[in-house]
Amino acid sequence: MSEVAENAGKPGWRKVIAALGHRKTFYMTIFGFAAGLPYALLLGTLYAWLSDAEVDLETMGVFSLIGLAYAFKFLWSPALDRLDVPVLRKLGKRKQWIVTAQLMLGAILVVLSMLDPVSSLGWFSLLAGIGAFASATQDVVIDAWRVDVADEVATIDMLSTVYQMGYRIAALVGGALALFLAERTDWPTVYLTMGGIMLFVGFCGLWAPDAEVSDVTEAEAADEHGLRKAGQIHPRIRGWALGVVGVLWGWALITVGVFMVRSLGSDPETRPDSVEFISTTGPLVVIATVVIPSLIAAWLVRQERSGKHLLEQDLPAETSAGRILDHGYRALVLPLTDFVGRLGWALVIILGLVLTYRITDSIWGSFAYPFYLGELEYTKDEVAVASKFFGVGALMLGLAVGGYMLTTLGRMLTLTLGAVLAAATNLLYADLARGGQIVQVVSDNSGFSWLVANLGGDERLAKLMMAIAGENIAVGIAGAAFVAYLSSIVAKGYSAVQYALLSSLTLLVGTLGRGALGQMIEEQGYFTVFLLTTAMGGVAVILCMIEWIRISRQGRKSGVEQTALEGV
Structure with a gap:
């Protein structure tokens, strides 16, 4: 009997034990911990350090804006699906980004431990912002890793559960335990210790399993050879769709980026109102990056199924512009057309x-x-x-x-x-x-x-x-x-x-x-x-x-x- 068939016939508690003993489940717990620790340290415990350092409340309010990296992390998620990290690409499609983000976070926490939040406030805030960006990036790729590696033993249900358990344990370590240690040592020691933990997790991640190449690249390979085959949407139509979606996503990225830069300015009078930005511009960002592109994706699916605007014969990409069009379309539009087409x-x-x-x-x-x-x-x-x-x-x-x-x-x-x-x-x-x-x-x-x-x-x-x-x-x-x-x-x-x-x-x-x-x-x-x-x-x-x-x-x-x- 195969492992899959054997596991399928087990009672519920035996399935749980089999899943908990799986190597993927172990690493999912570690990755959940790695996702929760920087979030707790950068968006919670950091304010306790700033308070002890007597940083004014207005300046501390600026640090809360780094949380926008988590709210808008989907804006750079297409790049994480398409781009490789130099040198580390051999680790795997997801692991290369996971390990990079974890090692970067560990290094940032170590460097923060060496800075004075008062005399080096500029560097302190910059590193905290980069750390939030790296942490949000890690979250995106860990979520993708969980989907990619799930199987009939290490099920998506069990991986999702242990991920959250690891995340909650990290919240305790980065919150209550960090405060406990700070009371008995000092804040630099706390952040140096936490940085060491993140570096250790990053090195452990080198041995984590990654999705089978055939599993991850199946859809990608089909797109590679299928976008320009007869019966597919004409490149001209795809170009218009990508242009509209690209402009909307570009506007969203620039809008959020400008807001972040202005918020970190030295003059409090010129800083924008974060509450107003989230309540007014936030919905516009979602409309621009989710609602309108989804409607475009729905229209493309309808055109394909009705036989309109399709290639009558294969039309291979002969120029760099054509290949760039295909790559951009796969990154921004295909994830949505897949959603609409399936659901x-x-x-x-x-x-x-x-x-x-x-x-x-x-x-x-x-x-x-x-x-x-x-x-x-x-x-x-x-x-x-x-x-x-x-x-x-x-x-x-x-x-x-x-x-x-x-x-x-x-x-x-x-x-x-x-x-x-x-x-x-x-x-x-x-x-x-x-x-x-x-x-x-x-x-x-x-x-x-x-x-x-x-x-x-x-x-x-x-x-x-x-x-x-x-x-x-x-x-x-x-x-x-x-x-x-x-x-x-x-x-x-x-x-x-x-x-x-x-x-x-x-x-x-x-x-x-x-x-x-x-x-x-x-x-x-x-x-x-x-x-x-x-x-x-x-x-x-x-x-x-x-x-x-x-x-x-x-x-x-x-x-x-x-x-x-x-x-x-």
Whole structure:
């Protein structure tokens, strides 16, 4: 019996054990850690160092703008699908970029440890910005690597789960542990240590498996010989399409780049308003790089299927301009035409699901601490214990449960249950906003209040911990299922671009809606807001059910390899 057939016949827990023991799963955990560590250090812990160095708040606000690298990482993802790193290209299509980014990040953290954030603020901010760019680049390629290397043993579901576990562990190491070390040593020592860890991970990555060449380049090879064959879209039409898409992506890159440069200027008066930029220009960037190119891709697919504007005979590229056209078309347009061609009108459902699935926890995340500290009047120590230590443990538990559910129940059932739980747990916070009587009853009757009291807390702290535990377990289950789902609908040949686009859109509504949500909190209070976020989560539940029905009806024809009904 083959390994694939043998694994397929195993009970759920044996499949989990087989997947966990796989070499790819081990490296996926390491890569998840490598993705989470620089994010925690550059967009969180760094502010603690700047505060200790007495850098003014306005200057610290500039550093927060480096987070835009993560929001707009899809803008340079086409290059990561097409270009090779000199010398390192022999490592593999994905590994060459992963190892390069990790070694660069390690070196940047080491150099940062040698700089004074006050006297060398210019170099400090420049390196932090380059580090954020390298970190976002690493995220794109690691997501693509996960899609490319998944197989029937190291499944996309298990790889997605352990990736997030590694990421969350890194958040603890780069956050709580870094603060702990800084209190006992100093910040240069902390960042030197973290830089050494990243360098070690980069060297370990040299031995990581990469996708089989035949798997990764199958679509690319077909394009190489197929774009100019009879029956394909005429190069003139492709040229117009590439021109429009190229101009739109170029505008987006320049717009974001100029904003970043202006924001890092030395004169505070000339710095643009980041909130205004994200709320006004952000949607335009998405329209220019996602919406309009998708409509163009849909038109191209329709022309090809209707037999219009097609080559009547082979027309090989005889000039450099023709070859450049083909390369540019493969990088920017083909990932979208592949999406539209495989999924058709179902892409509308998928985009709706992508935009709404994580909204229940992402949109109000910025107001969590004001809610805990201001509205509920917990102390900082209580919030730290409940959210950072106990909460992270609950999140890890949720991820583990989500991974097991994916293996035993199937992806779409887990995705739908995750959406239900993520929406429903907002009602726990709604109850807290009204005094928390229901949460208190559950905590008391389950014995949780007694346990917390015997560990040095009180009933009031137990109530907060109960709510946070409920939400984080739900978020863990939903997160494991959602990453697995996104990974399943992208094509191996275009995984970097397609996944980067989807993951960026995931946070779009939450990012754009925080201003309105803040105003709503001021006017109507937290209780009403939590009822609203619960209702928003209900939209995601409905879309999950529609998508589940679509996949169960179409199966492999939908372009999504799914066994959602197994075990149901």
